[in-house]
Amino acid sequence: MDRQQEHVLRSIEERDIRFIRLWFTDVLGILKSVAIAPAELENAFSEGIGFDGSSIQGLARVSESDMIAKPDPSTFQALPWRGGRQGTARIFCDILTPEGEPAPADPRNVLKRALAAAADAGFTFHTSPEVEFYLFEHKEDPSAPLTPIDTAGYFDHVARGLGHDFRREAIALLESMGISVEFSHHEAGPGQNEIDLRYADALSTADNIMTFRTVVKEVALERGFVASFMPKPMADQPGSGMHTHLSLFEDDTNAFHAAGAEYQLSATGRSFMAGLLWHSHEIAAVTNQFVNSYKRLWGGNEAPSYVCWGHNNRSALVRVPMHKPSKGQSVRAEYRGLDASANPYLAFAVLLRAGLKGVREGYELPEEAEDNVWALSDGERRALGIDPMPGSLEQATQAMERSELVADTLGEAVFQHFLENKRREWSDYRAQVTAYELSRLGMI
Secondary structure, X not given: OOHHHHHHHHHHHHOOEEEEEEEEEOOOOOEEEEEEOHHHHHHHHHHOEEEEHHHOOOOOOHHHOEEEEEEOHHHOEXXXXXXXOOEEEEEEXXXXXXXXXXXXXXXXXXXXXXXXXXXXOOOEEEEEEEEEEEEEEOOOOOOOOOOEOOOOOOOOOOOOOHHHHHHHHHHHHHHHOOOOEEEEEEOOOOOEEEEEEOOXXXXXXXXXXXXXXXXXXXXXXXXXXXXXXOOOOOOOOOOXXXXXXXXXXXXXXXXXXXXOOHHHEOHHHHHHHHHHHHOHHHHXXXXXXXXXXXXXXXXXXXXXXXXXXXXXXXXXXXXXXXXXXXXXXXXXXXXXXXXXXXXXXXXXXXXXXXXHHHHHHOOOOXXXXXXXXXXXXXXXXXXXXXXXOOOOHHHHHHHHHOOHHHHHHHOHHHXXXXXXXXXXXXXXXXXXXXXXXXXXXXXX
């Protein structure tokens, strides 16, 4: 038994932890959980816990159903909202085959493979997400109209506001679990909030996002609210994105920094950004995986509908944020297309591999978009070489199925299952008769 495992077992005894929840995700990023008693954890560390992988979305075929969940001791944390009752902790798992090999369809393993490709090129990959979400009043009737918990707007400070108290409690729980928060504030929509997580390696960030969603939903339920990470829950209000800051490091040096260059952005940083732009259509079905995602992308409110980059341009898909000239380590790219409903393991994997391909093949970054891209005409955008993002999940899926990059990144099992799931979602959606249609055509 290694030292990390010994530390976890000692912590469980000292904290009187009674239940250990083993966490992992399916291909769509839905959190899965199985609880074990503390007495079983030592055996779980050495041998794992067997389960039926064919019952988990995209994880295994029926003929290959036996899978093993192996806890990663570095991810152990007590769940603070259970502290007043019987103690509960969580540990993320890697999914293995019965032979002990990493399961090809495990999303966490997909990201690990992408990070290994970065390491082979001499890089580590760091990410920092800005997670947006809505808080709605809880209603017994799920078909009732959504009612936000407040009517505040961007950066509004509301005395004794429900959002203030909510964010304070959620952040306190996150930081008690070792998840550092940089900023929090009310967003532009009524009941909409944003909490930004501090930079970390991409695997830790993906684990943190899964924990973040759970914490936010738990705190919301305790306060009688409903938290939603849906990309566009209300047609007439801003969507919820997950703008994510990205950078590559070579040891302790930021590979995106070059003193004296424009925006202090290095050739590596420029080529990485070019890779994000060049492959944005191919990866969109992963970064924006639901029908509803495209209602956010094309819903206005500075959503990144077009493939371009800029410095202070918040209509761009990729942005180079402001930074202090004396802090080269802070130079980064911000990918604004990602939404908060994505599977973070798969999303970070395709973003990384797209950027790395740009670096490896020396992609040239196109001219910067200085204007509000939304305000330009179609002709002006064409003249500038600015293409639109996919307009629907169908278009994104068609772009993905032609992509060697995404197929190689996800692996055959995840790639094929993901495509099948998205085709089925689009087919189901097309068959629906919506309230919009009834209101426009119901009397014909």
